[in-house]
Amino acid sequence: MSGTIGFALHGGAGVLDPRHFPESRRRECAAALGAIATRAVDALRDGAAALDVVEQAVVELEEAPFFNAGFGSVLNARGEVELDAAIMDGRDRAAGAVAGVTRARNPIRLARAVMARSEHVLLIGAGADAFAAECGLELVDPAWFVRDERRVQLANARAEGRITLDHDERYEAVERVSGTVGAVALDRDGHLAAATSTGGMTNKRPGRVGDAPLIGCGTFADDASCAVSATGHGEYYIRRVLAHDIAARMAYRGEGLIEAADAALAAVGAMGGAGGLVAVDRDGQVALPFNSPGMYRAWLEPGSGRVRVGIYRDPEA
Ligand code: ASP
Numbered sequence: 313m314s315g316t317i318g319f320a321l322h323g324g325a326g327v328l329d330p331r332h333f334p335e336s337r338r339r340e341c342a343a344a345l346g347a348i349a350t351r352a353v354d355a356l357r358d359g360a361a362a363l364d365v366v367e368q369a370v371v372e373l374e375e376a377p378f379f380n381a382g383f384g385s386v387l388n389a390r391g392e393v394e395l396d397a398a399i400m401d402g403r404d405r406a407a408g409a410v411a412g413v414t415r416a417r418n419p420i421r422l423a424r425a426v427m428a429r430s431e432h433v434l435l436i437g438a439g440a441d442a443f444a445a446e447c448g449l450e451l452v453d454p455a456w457f458v459r460d461e462r463r464v465q466l467a468n469a470r471a472e473g474r475i476t477l478d479h480d481e482r483y484e485a486v487e488r489v490s491g492t493v494g495a496v497a498l499d500r501d502g503h504l505a506a507a508t509s510t511g512g513m514t515n516k517r518p519g520r521v522g523d524a525p526l527i528g529c530g531t532f533a534d535d536a537s538c539a540v541s542a543t544g545h546g547e548y549y550i551r552r553v554l555a556h557d558i559a560a561r562m563a564y565r566g567e568g569l570i571e572a573a574d575a576a577l578a579a580v581g582a583m584g585g586a587g588g589l590v591a592v593d594r595d596g597q598v599a600l601p602f603n604s605p606g607m608y609r610a611w612l613e614p615g616s617g618r619v620r621v622g623i624y625r626d627p628e629a
Pocket of ligand 1 (some may be wrong): 324325380451477491492522523524543544546
């Protein structure tokens, strides 16, 4: 029983150039991040389990239209939504993930169902959609996820023949929404958990799977070290096995959380990958590094006990 809690969430790395980010929109986005984090921290203070808290925070981020997860996700090259999500329990490394799903309103709930109600860790596509129905999760028509501005984003990406991160600065003329979502938590009983959910990358090839649902790449949790949720150009995160790299640096080299997270992200950056991550350790320490101009984030500041929100380098509040 440690008694200490810890929490951080992200809504994607990389952000609009501040000159193209309407002030009202920026405030709305920051308020949503802060409100979701505050509810999560309150729940942890009341004794909620880290696993439940990260799932709930990600459900709320999926439901928010600003982010590239659940409702409002980006579109693949065929103009369709294909969603990836994962959740991991640091107590025993139990994990559940889904990739390329199109029907579950909240893919993170489906990932949790894979963990809790199947013998598997990762389900994909039609089989995962069928499992969502079998579990009685809320299903929606795939068209329900699509927002008009995502069609504009796809048209731009197609015109340039590019596959883009949601926060790619080149499309700053379009009012774009932010990225992938994730949360990490330490509960009062000393347990860690991580969850990540995403629509992936605009104009991605149908069938492409990113880092988010791959355990150890975009999502990882182990009570012995840390919980991590990443955002950024997934292919680099997969190749660096980013999330597990942080845990391994802590376990094998005795590095602290911040040192390990910085070093692991630097290795992604050295290969050309842009993005960031949120991580928490068993002391409630939080790491929030990013190598893009910003990362939508909110966290419980160790020491002060305050919930902070950031978009660019400096905290917003
Ligand atoms: N990591 C996600 C992916 O590659 C994208 C993102 O974080 O925006 O699927």
